[in-house]
Amino acid sequence: xxxxxxxxxxxxxxxxxxxxxxxxxxxxxxxxxxxxxxxxxxxxxxxxxxxxxxxxxxxxxxxxxxxxxxxxxxxxxxxxxxxxxx
Ligand SMILES: [Zn+2]
Numbered sequence: 001x002x003x004x005x006x007x008x009x010x011x012x013x014x015x016x017x018x019x020x021x022x023x024x025x026x027x028x029x030x031x032x033x034x035x036x037x038x039x040x041x042x043x044x045x046x047x048x049x050x051x052x053x054x055x056x057x058x059x060x061x062x063x064x065x066x067x068x069x070x071x072x073x074x075x076x077x078x079x080x081x082x083x084x085x086x
Pocket of ligand 1: 010047
């Protein structure tokens with residue numbers, strides 16, 4: 001997927017790709033898993049902050065799908081994403 005790379009506003013630096021197609025689990029506020037999604041991991045070479053961007057519009061699986069638990073095992077998502085709360 002081609003997309004513009006994010007900018008680190010602290011360092012005024014375009015972020016560099018680290019790894020494409022990393023997977024993460026989105027979590028409800030209470031911590032329950034909702035979806036497995038994939039995106040691209042980028043980082044700022046100056047301050048080291050890392051961000052997942054280029055997130056696919058469709059989830060790999062959602063908790064109400066019959067294959068959700070299988071997907072959790074097979075993809076073994078590397079990251080988690082809690083919803084923002086304020
Ligand atoms: Zn930075």
